[in-house]
Amino acid sequence: MDRYELGDILLGRDVIRNKVKELAQELSLYYKDKPVHVIGVLKGSVIFLSDLIREMDAKVHMKLDFLSVSSYGASTKSSGVVKINKDLDESVVNKNLLIVEDIVDTGLTLQYLVNILKERSPKEIKICSLLDKPERRVVDLKADFCGFTIPDEFVVGYGLDYGGYWRNLPDIHVLRKVN
Ligand code: XMP
Ligand code: MG
Numbered sequence: 001m002d003r004y005e006l007g008d009i010l011l012g013r014d015v016i017r018n019k020v021k022e023l024a025q026e027l028s029l030y031y032k033d034k035p036v037h038v039i040g041v042l043k044g045s046v047i048f049l050s051d052l053i054r055e056m057d058a059k060v061h062m063k064l065d066f067l068s069v070s071s072y073g074a075s076t077k078s079s080g081v082v083k084i085n086k087d088l089d090e091s092v093v094n095k096n097l098l099i100v101e102d103i104v105d106t107g108l109t110l111q112y113l114v115n116i117l118k119e120r121s122p123k124e125i126k127i128c129s130l131l132d133k134p135e136r137r138v139v140d141l142k143a144d145f146c147g148f149t150i151p152d153e154f155v156v157g158y159g160l161d162y163g164g165y166w167r168n169l170p171d172i173h174v175l176r177k178v179n
Contacts, residue, residue: 004162006169007176010155011148016130016172019147020048023128024055026145027098030126035061037095037122041113042068042086043167044102047159048130048147052100065090069109082112092122102159103131107141114141131155131172 027036040049053062068086097117104110110127117125128145135152156162157169166173 003178004154004175005178006156006166007174009171010150010153010174011158011172013158013170016147016158017051019130020051021055023145023147024052024057027052027128028057028060030145031060031062031096031098032057034096035063036098037090037092038062038064039088039092039097039099039117040064040066041099041101041109042066044159044161045100045130047167048102049100052128063090067113069113082109084116092117092120094121094123096124097122097126099125099127101127101129101143103133103155104129104141104143104146105133105136107137107139110143111139111141130158131160 038049038053040046053064056062065088066086067084067088070083070085099110099113099117101110104127114125114127126145127143129143130147132143132146132149133152134149154162154175155172156166156175157172159167160172161167162175
């Protein structure tokens with residue numbers, strides 16, 4: 001089995017903070033006149049989400065709900081299997097949904113989520129992702145609001161984990177294989 005350790009910082013906390021502010025401004029403008037139902041995808045998005053919504057204009061009419069899916073387990077490769085572990089608490093019928101994710105990698109997780117949510121008759125579905133790894137995409141999916149495009153490296157920190165660890169790090173690091 002491969003072993004990994006923390007590598008260099010790819011995105012430092014200041015760079016992240018500035019980008020989160022920019023995204024929050026964009027979102028505040030977009031949701032200026034329409035209520036938004038923010039859906040956090042547990043657990044990777046929680047740090048980003050909590051910073052993002054506090055940077056948004058307080059006048060934005062917003063509710064928050066969460067769901068949890070698993071696609072990876074303790075591996076850096078997608079299994080292609082996506083399972084809902086915890087569903088939303090509230091109905092999404094006729095609501096403007098904003099799905100907040102940590103990263104779009106293959107795109108399989110979000111494609112699956114979007115398809116499930118579409119069946120529940122929302123008014124609109126938008127996606128906001130902190131990170132995007134376009135090189136790894138296997139389905140045609142793009143976040144409507146996106147922070148950083150990153151190279152094909154496994155990253156941890158600021159909510160992102162490896163085997164459940166390192167979510168708490170304030171910066172985003174590359175994961176390095178130990179030989
Ligand atoms: P897909 O491939 O479905 O993946 O777009 C989305 C989910 O995979 C996880 N993921 C990562 N997690 N560092 C992480 O900590 C990464 O570099 C990474 N790439 C994918 C993540 O949970 C995301 O929601
Ligand atoms: Mg995730």
